Amino acid sequence: MRIDPAKCVACGNCTYVCPMGAIYIDPAIKRATVNRDECVECYACYNGLSQEHLNPTLVRTMRRVFQMMRLRFDPEPDVCPTAAFAPEDLVWPRVVRRAFSDPRVPHESTGVEGRGTEEVKTNDISGRVKVGEVGFTIEFGRPGVGVWFREIQEMAWVLARAGVAFEKKNPITSLMSDVSSGTIREDILNEKVLSAILEIKVPVARTEEVIRLVWDVEKRLETVVALGVGTRCDADGEERTVAPILEQLGYKLERAKTNTGLGRITNAAPVS
Amino acid sequence: MTNTLHRYGDAASFHDDYVVFAICSRGKNDEDSVPKLRRFLEMALPFQPVNLGDARHGGALRPSKSMHPTSHWKREAKPDFQAVIDGLDTPTTAAAVFDNRVAAEDFVKSVKAADLGLSVNISTSIDGAEQCCHAAGICRHSVGYSLGFEGKTGHLPNEDVLKLSTMCGHGMVSASFAKKMVDWVKEGRRTPAEAVTYLARFCSCGVFNPARAKRILEDARTRTK
Numbered sequence: 001m002r003i004d005p006a007k008c009v010a011c012g013n014c015t016y017v018c019p020m021g022a023i024y025i026d027p028a029i030k031r032a033t034v035n036r037d038e039c040v041e042c043y044a045c046y047n048g049l050s051q052e053h054l055n056p057t058l059v060r061t062m063r064r065v066f067q068m069m070r071l072r073f074d075p076e077p078d079v080c081p082t083a084a085f086a087p088e089d090l091v092w093p094r095v096v097r098r099a100f101s102d103p104r105v106p107h108e109s110t111g112v113e114g115r116g117t118e119e120v121k122t123n124d125i126s127g128r129v130k131v132g133e134v135g136f137t138i139e140f141g142r143p144g145v146g147v148w149f150r151e152i153q154e155m156a157w158v159l160a161r162a163g164v165a166f167e168k169k170n171p172i173t174s175l176m177s178d179v180s181s182g183t184i185r186e187d188i189l190n191e192k193v194l195s196a197i198l199e200i201k202v203p204v205a206r207t208e209e210v211i212r213l214v215w216d217v218e219k220r221l222e223t224v225v226a227l228g229v230g231t232r233c234d235a236d237g238e239e240r241t242v243a244p245i246l247e248q249l250g251y252k253l254e255r256a257k258t259n260t261g262l263g264r265i266t267n268a269a270p271v272s
Numbered sequence: 273m274t275n276t277l278h279r280y281g282d283a284a285s286f287h288d289d290y291v292v293f294a295i296c297s298r299g300k301n302d303e304d305s306v307p308k309l310r311r312f313l314e315m316a317l318p319f320q321p322v323n324l325g326d327a328r329h330g331g332a333l334r335p336s337k338s339m340h341p342t343s344h345w346k347r348e349a350k351p352d353f354q355a356v357i358d359g360l361d362t363p364t365t366a367a368a369v370f371d372n373r374v375a376a377e378d379f380v381k382s383v384k385a386a387d388l389g390l391s392v393n394i395s396t397s398i399d400g401a402e403q404c405c406h407a408a409g410i411c412r413h414s415v416g417y418s419l420g421f422e423g424k425t426g427h428l429p430n431e432d433v434l435k436l437s438t439m440c441g442h443g444m445v446s447a448s449f450a451k452k453m454v455d456w457v458k459e460g461r462r463t464p465a466e467a468v469t470y471l472a473r474f475c476s477c478g479v480f481n482p483a484r485a486k487r488i489l490e491d492a493r494t495r496t497k
Contacts, residue, residue, distance in 0.1 A: 229417045
């Protein structure tokens with residue numbers, strides 16, 4: 001993303017709405033400027049701000065007059081008054097930033113928007129996590145911190161060494177040059193994204209082991225990690241297996257996503 | 273997409289936060305899914321949702337790409353649910369957000385009766401979802417627990433800001449903007465209801481809960497830390 005200096009009036013609204021804090025008013029040019037290293041191409045500024053199309057010269061003049069008079073004016077905080085944002089044509093590898101950070105762009109590998117994962121949301125259809133199994137979503141960077149692929153790789157290496165298999169239909173897995181070792185392709189390691197999710201599945205008996213591995217690696221990362229743990233319920237709808245393990249590890253379980261099991265396969269069978 | 277899973281707060285803080293969403297699976301039940309997803313959203317209307325949305329186009333309050341200068345004084349702040357329903361044009365995730373359990377329960381009951389064939393999930397406190405399922409006569413199929421945030425949590429903002437900003441799980445509601453809205457409410461520059469409309473427009477899939485956000489902003493107004 002770039003901001004057109006000919007249009008920007010340095011109102012500062014965009015500096016607040018950037019999830020990465022990557023927009024600042026450059027005192028040298030008195031215009032909003034994007035820190036390209038930190039920008040994750042999430043398009044929150046472009047998609048989220050309403051846009052006016054005011055004359056930039058007029059707005060700058062008014063702002064200068066108000067400033068001289070020490071008057072505080074009260075613009076709407078979610079508006080770019082001059083529609084100054086100018087999306088760029090992104091090329092590889094920078095395009096990866098947008099694929100993981102702009103939730104409106106579906107991933108090629110899964111067709112799912114956002115981070116591209118289905119977790120247990122469609123487990124009633126996919127049967128991905130079976131009885132006796134636990135599906136982990138290990139999410140990096142959220143909320144508002146971001147993550148570099150080189151950090152994700154550190155976690156992936158450790159999990160791979162432990163013999164854990166990565167979900168095939170996951171956007172990060174599709175960017176691994178060697179899935180067996182968890183190695184991510186080199187040309188994207190220095191790309192930063194808003195968040196990304198590693199997905200794995202293990203037998204219930206390995207739940208504690210995986211969590212302890214995650215605890216160990218996350219200490220070395222400069223980002224935040226959000227763990228999601230998905231599992232099948234018993235035939236009566238109760239879940240008596242995984243929750244006790246998590247609670248024993250010190251987690252207080254507050255929130256969950258519950259699959260109601262109402263889904264069913266409705267597509268016509270392919271003609272053979 | 274774990275966009276509703278990791279909302280920040282304890283179980284009690286989700287008493288007015290029930291997200292029910294429908295999703296189809298590529299190659300399994302995505303054929304003719306668009307009318308079903310629209311039907312899912314339409315079915316929510318009688319139960320007075322506080323937001324509706326789809327993951328491709330956003331929620332019931334959206335930004336404008338061509339604001340007129342005078343529109344600042346008469347800005348639309350009412351959610352446009354019909355626009356969400358009419359705008360859903362591709363297989364995606366459709367979500368309905370409720371501010372009370374009874375409405376969520378009744379909605380889930382009607383969704384079950386409609387037998388759309390879509391995967392339907394409830395995202396709220398664990399007990400809240402269990403009660404919804406129980407009321408609808410549903411045995412839970414699977415559950416995905418949130419274990420919260422770990423690692424370098426020193427990077428995270430304070431609790432009120434975190435509760436607001438994590439209501440867009442895609443991270444489109446920035447912590448700085450949520451903090452600014454808390455500050456503006458404290459200063460009396462905007463009411464919580466006004467601040468909520470600014471925040472909600474950034475949520476790109478419509479799962480932001482304006483009712484909960486308003487309560488959080490009201491609470492934050494008088495908080496000392």
